[in-house]
Amino acid sequence: MSVNYAAGLSPYANKGVCGLPERFDSPEELKAKVEMLAQLIKESEYLVVHSGAGISTSAGIPDFRGPKGVWTLEEKGELPHFNITFEDARPSLTHMALLGLQRAGYLKYLISQNVDGLHVRSGFPRDMLSELHGNMFVEECEKCGRQYVREKVIGVMGLKPTGRYCDVVRSRGLRACRGKLISTILDWEDALPDTDLNKADEASRRADLALTLGTSLQIKPSGDLPLLTKRKGGKLAVVNLQPTKHDKHAHLRIHGYVDEVMKQLMELLGLDIPKWEGPTVCESSTGSTTVIKPPCGITAKCKVEKDIIKEERKRKATQLTDDGSVKEDTVSVKRERTDLIVGLKDEKDEK
Numbered sequence: 060m061s062v063n064y065a066a067g068l069s070p071y072a073n074k075g076v077c078g079l080p081e082r083f084d085s086p087e088e089l090k091a092k093v094e095m096l097a098q099l100i101k102e103s104e105y106l107v108v109h110s111g112a113g114i115s116t117s118a119g120i121p122d123f124r125g126p127k128g129v130w131t132l133e134e135k136g137e138l139p140h141f142n143i144t145f146e147d148a149r150p151s152l153t154h155m156a157l158l159g160l161q162r163a164g165y166l167k168y169l170i171s172q173n174v175d176g177l178h179v180r181s182g183f184p185r186d187m188l189s190e191l192h193g194n195m196f197v198e199e200c201e202k203c204g205r206q207y208v209r210e211k212v213i214g215v216m217g218l219k220p221t222g223r224y225c226d227v228v229r230s231r232g233l234r235a236c237r238g239k240l241i242s243t244i245l246d247w248e249d250a251l252p253d254t255d256l257n258k259a260d261e262a263s264r265r266a267d268l269a270l271t272l273g274t275s276l277q278i279k280p281s282g283d284l285p286l287l288t289k290r291k292g293g294k295l296a297v298v299n300l301q302p303t304k305h306d307k308h309a310h311l312r313i314h315g316y317v318d319e320v321m322k323q324l325m326e327l328l329g330l331d332i333p334k335w336e337g338p339t340v341c342e343s344s345t346g347s348t349t350v351i352k353p354p355c356g357i358t359a360k361c362k363v364e365k366d367i368i369k370e371e372r373k374r375k376a377t378q379l380t381d382d383g384s385v386k387e388d389t390v391s392v393k394r395e396r397t398d399l400i401v402g403l404k405d406e407k408d409e410k
Contacts, residue, residue, distance in 0.1 A: 113273020
């Protein structure tokens with residue numbers, strides 16, 4: 060399956076602000092800023108990274124709102140070109156550097172808007188990762204919640220059945236679960252996965268440093284997760300070539316290619332970047348265990364609460380100000396996935 064995953068989404072008009080101009084720091088500026096970032100990370104006790112489509116462009120997977128992004132070209136009436144499949148895509152330097160940061164004890168949690176599966180295939184522990192928009196290689200049992208990571212893309216989107224069934228054996232050796240397996244990829248109006256979103260929310264509140272890589276942070280609720288860290292007294296560092304929605308909240312703003320930033324950062328921290336030796340799945344940071352989500356019986360009260368949460372988690376597109384920068388206020392739209400497109404529940408005291 061080609062990386063034109065966007066073609067499988069339902070038609071939708073408002074895809075946010077696309078094609079904003081990119082800015083590059085001079086080599087001297089970039090070096091000084093990365094040195095500041097390295098110091099922030101050394102001083103941090105709980106670093107959380109938020110990754111977007113920009114970290115996968117060097118792997119051959121296009122972003123959405125960059126100068127050559129899928130949505131940007133669509134606005135111009137042009138079609139993007141794809142010459143790679145999800146299966147053939149290799150984790151970028153940034154993917155592997157994040158694994159190195161995790162192994163060294165710096166990175167405590169990773170929150171991604173990407174569906175390309177490269178974080179998981181790089182060997183990053185799944186229990187330290189929230190994939191808010193799903194994963195092209197993962198299918199889930201709608202009955203017991205067991206997830207299966209496959210070698211090939213699932214080929215189905217929008218949380219639809221894949222045609223396979225769960226083979227988890229129940230307690231005391233009873234027959235297998237046999238629940239239907241569904242894709243984990245969200246379409247525009249699908250609700251974000253509760254487990255991943257709740258863990259992302261908890262980690263963002265606990266963090267004292269939020270680092271965003273390759274995302275314009277345009278779409279709520281996922282784009283607002285770094286602000287939870289800021290509100291709790293933490294700092295925000297942004298690495299992106301285009302303006303982001305929360306630039307004014309950033310303690311540090313770096314305009315450079317994420318791979319170059321991460322390369323310099325790892326050198327300053329004295330860390331090696333792990334080599335990729337093929338697709339590797341690590342279920343747990345403490346061991347290779349399979350996490351099975353508990354089944355959820357749906358009561359009338361539960362259904363009402365879920366409907367309210369789904370409404371709160373609908374995406375909101377970002378507007379532009381008169382000077383062409385990203386406007387922080389948003390207008391309500393259908394669910395959309397940001398840099399591989401997406402979505403956190405707004406804090407009640409912020410409404």
